[in-house]
Structure formats: C-alpha cells, structure tokens
Amino acid sequence: xxxxxxxxxxxxxxxxxxxxxxQVNKGEIVTIIGSNGAGKTSTLRSISxxxxxxxxxxxxxxxxITNLPSHKIVEKGICHVPEGRKIFGNLTVExxxxxxxxxxxxxxxxxxxxxxxxxxxxxxxxxxxxxxDGKNLSGGEQQMLAIGRGLMLNPxxxxxxxxxxxxxxxxxxxxxxxxxxxxxxxxxxxxxxEQNAKKALQTADRGYVIELxxxxxxGNSEExxxxxxxxxxxxxx
Amino acid sequence: xxxxxxxxxxxxxxxxxxLMAIGYSLxxxxxxxxxxxxxxxxxxxxxxxxxxxxxxxxxxxLAVIIALPISWGxxxxxxxxxxxxxxxxxxxxxxxxxxxxxxxxxxxxxxxxGTGYRSYPNFIEGKIIVGGIRITYIQIFIILTxxxxxxxxxxxxxxxxxxxxIIALSNDxxxxxxxxxxxxxxxxxxxSLGVVLGVFGGMMMVSYYNAIGASMGPILGLKAxxxxxxxxITSLPGAIIGGFTLGILENLSVATFGSGYKDIVxxxxxxxxxxxxxxxxxxxKIDLF
Ligand SMILES: Nc1ncnc2c1ncn2[C@@H]1O[C@H](COP(=O)(O)OP(=O)(O)O)[C@@H](O)[C@H]1O
Ligand SMILES: [Mg+2]
Numbered sequence: 001x002x003x004x005x006x007x008x009x010x011x012x013x014x015x016x017x018x019x020x021x022x023q024v025n026k027g028e029i030v031t032i033i034g035s036n037g038a039g040k041t042s043t044l045r046s047i048s049x050x051x052x053x054x055x056x057x058x059x060x061x062x063x064x065i066t067n068l069p070s071h072k073i074v075e076k077g078i079c080h081v082p083e084g085r086k087i088f089g090n091l092t093v094e095x096x097x098x099x100x101x102x103x104x105x106x107x108x109x110x111x112x113x114x115x116x117x118x119x120x121x122x123x124x125x126x127x128x129x130x131x132x133d134g135k136n137l138s139g140g141e142q143q144m145l146a147i148g149r150g151l152m153l154n155p156x157x158x159x160x161x162x163x164x165x166x167x168x169x170x171x172x173x174x175x176x177x178x179x180x181x182x183x184x185x186x187x188x189x190x191x192x193x194e195q196n197a198k199k200a201l202q203t204a205d206r207g208y209v210i211e212l213x214x215x216x217x218x219g220n221s222e223e224x225x226x227x228x229x230x231x232x233x234x235x236x237x
Numbered sequence: 238x239x240x241x242x243x244x245x246x247x248x249x250x251x252x253x254x255x256l257m258a259i260g261y262s263l264x265x266x267x268x269x270x271x272x273x274x275x276x277x278x279x280x281x282x283x284x285x286x287x288x289x290x291x292x293x294x295x296x297x298x299l300a301v302i303i304a305l306p307i308s309w310g311x312x313x314x315x316x317x318x319x320x321x322x323x324x325x326x327x328x329x330x331x332x333x334x335x336x337x338x339x340x341x342x343x344x345x346x347x348x349x350x351g352t353g354y355r356s357y358p359n360f361i362e363g364k365i366i367v368g369g370i371r372i373t374y375i376q377i378f379i380i381l382t383x384x385x386x387x388x389x390x391x392x393x394x395x396x397x398x399x400x401x402x403i404i405a406l407s408n409d410x411x412x413x414x415x416x417x418x419x420x421x422x423x424x425x426x427x428x429s430l431g432v433v434l435g436v437f438g439g440m441m442m443v444s445y446y447n448a449i450g451a452s453m454g455p456i457l458g459l460k461a462x463x464x465x466x467x468x469x470i471t472s473l474p475g476a477i478i479g480g481f482t483l484g485i486l487e488n489l490s491v492a493t494f495g496s497g498y499k500d501i502v503x504x505x506x507x508x509x510x511x512x513x514x515x516x517x518x519x520x521x522k523i524d525l526f
Contacts, residue, residue, distance in 0.1 A: 050414050074417030086412040088405055099405055102398065103417035149416065 001026045001189060002047075002078075002157055007056035009042040009213075016042040018213040019056070024157065029183050029190040031221075033197040033234060034210035040193040041083050043210070044159050048073055048080045060157075075103045079155035083162050085146040089135030093126055096134055096145055100152030112152075118186075119148040122178060140171040147175075151182070157189040158182075164196045172196065176203045197234040201225050209234075241370055243492045244485060249376040251484025252383035253442045257457065258464035258476035259390065260434030265462075266470040266520070267407040268427050270320055271331040274339035275435060276458025278315065280451060281342055282308035282436030283443055284350045287357055297358055301440055308436040312429030320428070321421070339454070347451040354450040357443040379441050386434070387477060394473070403427045407471070435461065456500070463507040469520020478518060 002024040009017035017039040024030045034040050045051035047058055049070045058066045060076055068076075088096050097116055101107055120127040123144040129137060137145060143163055150158055160179070164172040176199050182188050194200035201207050201221040209217040209230065217230065224230055257279065264270050286304035289295045295303070319334035361374040393400040402423045406413035414420050439457065443449040464483050468475025487502045510517060 048415060050411055069419070069421075070414040071417045071419045074415065080415050082411060082415060086409050086415070088408045088412060090408050091405070095401075099401070099416050102402065102405075153417075 001061050002191065003059040004043075004047065005057040005059070007043065007046060007058070008054045009039070009046045009051060010054045016213055017046065020210065020213070020215045022208050022215065022218070024189060024191050026189055027183075027187060028206065029179065029192060029204045031192040031194055031200040031204035031207045032210055033194050033200055033207055035195060035234070038210045039213040040195075040210060041161055042213075044080055044082075044161050044191075044193055047159065048078070071103065074153065077153065077156035078159070079150040079153050079157065080159045081146045081150045081161065081163065083165065085139075085142045087134040087137075087142050087145050087149065090133060092133055093130045093137070093145055096149050097152050100149035103153065115152050115154065119151050122151075122182065123148055139166050140168070140175075143167065143171075143175060144178075147178070147182075151186070151188075155188060157191060159191040159193070161193050162195060163192070164194065164199060172199060176200075179203055197230075198225070238369060239492070240489075243488045245370070245372060245376060247485030247488035248481065249379050249445065249484070250488060251481035252379050253438050253445065253480075254460065254464050254484050255477045255480025256383055256386065256438035256441070257435045257461045258468065258480045259387075259473055260431040260438065261458075261461040262465045262468070262470060262473055262476040263403075263434070264428055264431035266465065266472070266476075267403060268424050268431075269328070269407070270316075270424070270428060271328050272335050273332060273458070274315060274319070274335040274342060275432075275461060276454035276456065277339045277342040277346070278308070278311055278432050278454075279435040279439040279457050280449075280454040281311060281346050282432070283357075283439040283449055284346055284451065286440055287355060287443075287449055288350065290358070291355070297360065301360075304440075305433055305437065308433050309429045312432035313425060315432070316425050316428045320424070324421075324424075339458075343451065343454055346454075350451055352451055354448050356447050357449045359447065360441075360444045375445055379445060382441070386437075390434075390473070399423060399426060460503055463503045466517055467506055467510050469517030471521055472517070472519040475517055475519035 004023065005021050006019045007017055007021070008019055020043065022032070032040055032043065042051060046053045049068065053066070056066070057064065060078060065073055065076060088099060091099065097119060101112055101115065125141055126144055126148055129141060134142065134145060147160070147163070163175050167175065179190060179192065180203055183190055192200055192204060201224050204221050206220050207218065207224045208215050209224070217224065217227070261275055264272050264275065282304055285307050286300045289300035289303055290297050315338060319338050320331060323330045323334065359375050361378050364371055364373040394404055395401070402413065402418040406418055406420055406423055410420065460483070464479040465476050467482065468477070468479030483503055483506065486506070487499050490502045491499050
C-alpha cells in the first residue's frame with residue numbers, strides 16, 4: 001500500500017537519505033532498523049512532507065502522494081507518530097485525542113466517543129490521566145498518548161519513529177505488545193522505525209536495514225534475526 | 238469621585254490596549270511571527286476607515302465595516318510578503334522583512350493620507366451621569382464591545398477547529414502538521430485576525446481621542462509590545478490583564494503628574510518587567526531566535 005522509490009533527503013550539503021526504496025503491504029508490520037543518524041527520521045518526515053524531499057516518489061494505494069502537503073497526507077489515512085512523541089504539552093490528554101481526529105470532518109460525537117473508548121481500552125492509563133496536561137505525563141504515558149492520538153484518525157498505516165526511545169525495558173515490552181495487538185485487532189498496517197533492532201524484528205514481519213542513508217539489507221524478520229553479521233552489528237550479542 | 242472617573246478612563250483605555258495586545262500576542266506569541274509592522278498596519282487600517290468616512294462621505298459605521306475586511310486583506314498581503322517564504326528560515330529574517338514593510342507602509346500611508354493629524358469622529362456622542370460620575374457613551378461602547386469580542390475570541394479558540402488548531406500549532410508546529418492541520422492556512426488566518434483586532438482597537442482609540450496621524454504607528458506598536466511583554470508574550474489572558482493594567486496606570490499617572498508623562502508609564506513598565514520577570518505575568522519562556 002505504501003511504496004517509496006528512490007527517496008532522497010538533503011540538508012544543505014548533507015545527504016541524509018540517498019535513494020532508498022521500500023514498500024509496505026496491507027496488514028504488515030514492517031520495520032526499518034538502523035543506528036543513530038542513519039536517516040530513519042528523515043525518511044519518515046519526508047514521507048509526511050514535513051521535511052522536503054530532494055528526489056524520489058511516494059505512492060499510497062497507487063496514488064502519487066509525493067508532493068501533497070502534510071495535512072492532505074494525513075487525510076489519506078497516513079499517521080506519523082514522530083520521534084520524541086511531540087504531544088501537545090499544553091493540552092490535556094483528552095484534548096490531545098480530540099486533536100488526533102482533527103481531519104475527520106464529518107465525524108459525529110458518537111464516532112468520536114467510540115474511538116476514544118477504543119484508545120482508552122488499549123491504554124487504560126490514559127483514561128486515568130485524561131484531565132492531565134500532556135506535559136505532565138511520564139515518557140511512557142506520552143508515548144501511549146502519541147499512539148492513541150494517532151489512532152483517533154483510524155489510520156490505514158501508522159508510521160512510528162522510535163517508539164521505544166527512552167523508555168524503561170518493561171514499557172518497551174508493553175509498547176511492542178500493543179503494536180502487535182493494534183495490528184491484529186484493528187487491522188492497522190505499521191511502518192516501524194527503530195534502533196532497538198532486536199525488539200523491532202521480533203515484532204515485525206519484514207525488515208530493512210538502513211546505514212548512512214542507504215538500505216543495505218532486507219528480508220523477513222526471521223532471516224534478519226539469524227543473520228550473523230547483522231547480529232554482530234545491531235543486536236549487541 | 239475624581240479617582241473613580243480616572244479609573245473609568247483607565248478601563249476604557251485598557252479595553253483598547255487589551256484588544257490591540259490580543260492581536261499582537263496572537264501574531265507574535267502564538268504564531269511566533271516576529272512583527273515590526275504591527276503599529277503601521279493598525280494605522281493604515283484606521284486611515285482607510287477615515288478616508289471612507291471623511292473623503293468618500295460614507296456613514297462612519299459603514300466606513301468601519303468596510304475598512305475591517307480591507308485590513309484583513311492587508312494581513313494576508315503582509316503574510317505573503319514578509320512571512321510565507323520564510324516559515325522554515327531563522328526568525329530574524331522576519332524581523333528584517335517586517336521592518337522593511339513597516340517603513341514602506343508608513344510612507345505609503347503618509348503619501349496617501351498626508352503627514353498631519355486629522356480629527357476622527359466619536360462613534361457615539363453623549364454621556365450619562367451615574368451617581369455624580371460622568372460616563373460618556375463612547376466609553377460604554379468601547380468597554381462593552383471589548384468584553385463581547387473577548388468572549389467571542391475565547392469561544393473561537395476553545396470551540397472552533399480553526400481556533401483550536403491555532404493553539405495547537407503554537408504548541409508544537411510539527412505535531413500540528415502531523416494531525417493534519419493546514420498550518421499555512423491557519424497561520425494566515427490567525428495573522429489577519431490579529432491585524433483586524435489591532436485595527437479595530439486602533440479605530441476605537443482614535444475615536445476616543447478624536448485624532449489620527451500617519452506617524453502614530455511605531456508608538457502604537459511599542460505600546461502593544463509593552464502590554465504583551467507585561468502579560469507574557471505567549472498568553473492571551475496575559476494580554477488582556479496587561480492591557481487593562483497599562484490603561485489604568487496611564488490614567489492614574491496623568492491624573493497625578495499631568496499628561497506629559499503619560500507615555501513614560503509604558504516604558505518604565507517595559508524596562509521593569511524585562512529586568513524583573515522577562516517571561517511576563519502569565520507567559521512561558523520561548524526561544525524566538
Ligand atoms: N534538520 C537537520 N539539519 C541538518 N542535518 C540534519 C537535520 N536532521 C537530520 N540531519 C542529519 O541527517 C542525518 C540523518 O538524521 P536522521 O534522519 O535524524 O537519522 P536517524 O533518525 O536515523 O537517527 C544525520 O547525519 C543528521 O545529523
Ligand atoms: Mg531519528
């Protein structure tokens with residue numbers, strides 16, 4: 001459903017992404033793993049068009065979305081949960097969820113309430129804190145809120161940028177479990193960008209390895225987890 | 238009696254400052270559009286209404302009602318020229334573009350409307366005496382209109398998608414884009430709204446003091462800036478509190494020291510706040526540059 005072809009991203013003279021291509025099929029969890037500075041965030045940001053591309057083509061369900069403005073891309077059902085969560089700190093949990101449904105023009109109260117219920121069922125902790133300002137949540141709660149806010153869109157695909165970053169191991173475990181659950185229960189497709197290669201590959205169906213802005217390996221998760229070179233480089237064994 | 242009267246004058250003046258400051262705070266504090274053309278835009282908009290009234294001969298209210306959408310258009314134009322291309326650039330660029338545009342607009346206003354002061358009519362004539370205190374209708378008009386507008390703005394920012402979107406984008410621009418807010422459109426709208434609020438405040442001011450001059454821009458801009466710094470640049474309630482505070486203090490100082498000292502109050506406040514509490518009464522820290 002999402003097809004990226006020969007994507008390039010530059011910051012002035014710095015080439016951050018150098019012609020990468022990959023695709024995500026409906027219902028899959030696909031991960032892009034790579035170390036810090038490899039170009040993962042630039043890739044997602046340029047798909048969402050909040051960072052300009054210097055070349056390449058993005059297709060979503062056979063429609064060319066390369067040059068659509070960011071809000072139109074969201075309207076297509078592409079949800080991007082950015083690195084560092086970026087929740088609205090001055091808004092409450094509930095208001096953040098309301099913002100997540102911003103583009104749902106004809107959504108009535110009932111649908112909104114249903115979606116909210118769904119999010120609260122996945123993340124009971126958010127319901128307990130619904131009147132709290134975003135900035136007063138813990139890192140884990142903020143990550144849940146960022147994903148919850150994204151779910152309010154009923155997205156076709158969710159692109160998550162390092163959801164495990166800065167979380168305690170137990171919470172990391174929980175976030176990945178929830179990703180699998182959302183994928184199964186809500187039939188949401190995932191593009192998961194991670195440094196935590198092992199966890200990401202254990203969750204994903206397929207993976208790509210990105211190094212210095214280039215994709216150097218791809219395969220299904222089993223294969224990649226059993227790749228001895230990769231294990232040495234990323235999986236810290 | 239004398240002091241009560243001064244306070245009523247102060248509240249009237251404060252209403253005007255509050256409106257202008259909300260406009261300024263919206264532009265500078267919420268949208269983070271650095272502006273040095275605010276006062277000039279206000280004066281231009283007010284002059285348009287003066288022109289329609291005094292030279293084209295329209296009814297004053299009609300003149301005002303036509304001048305407001307023209308001011309809205311001016312807001313759009315300034316966004317196009319001074320901001321749109323530079324959204325992702327360092328903010329000092331906006332400082333330069335708006336200083337430049339401000340100079341242009343001031344000269345343009347002088348060219349069309351002349352350099353001298355003109356007399357601007359009262360929106361409403363007459364007065365009532367309540368318990369021995371004289372209150373003019375224009376004072377009542379200004380205070381009531383301001384309260385009504387503040388109420389409407391509060392609803393706008395709490396209940397409408399566009400309003401909530403502006404608050405959200407001021408909170409986190411990337412996040413706003415990623416929930417699907419059309420950031421460019423929202424910024425344009427917010428900027429024009431800010432300009433129109435400023436112009437409307439300016440119209441009430443010149444109607445209250447009966448005088449308008451093309452060179453009033455910078456001092457108006459500085460007053461709005463002071464009020465907003467006092468209340469906290471990012472805080473709209475702060476702008477309201479700041480507006481009323483400055484209005485009342487100015488009038489009390491005029492009553493005490495004479496009118497020659499009026500403008501000093503604002504700048505003493507500005508300096509004290511910048512030294513003692515740079516984030517203002519209700520504001521939070523922002524990194525503008
Ligand atoms: N805004 C920016 N300006 C300049 N260079 C950037 C910017 N953002 C990222 N980079 C550079 O681009 C490269 C890729 O960064 P990024 O996409 O954030 O990688 P990752 O998310 O994999 O850590 C890095 O070398 C980084 O320093
Ligand atoms: Mg990153």
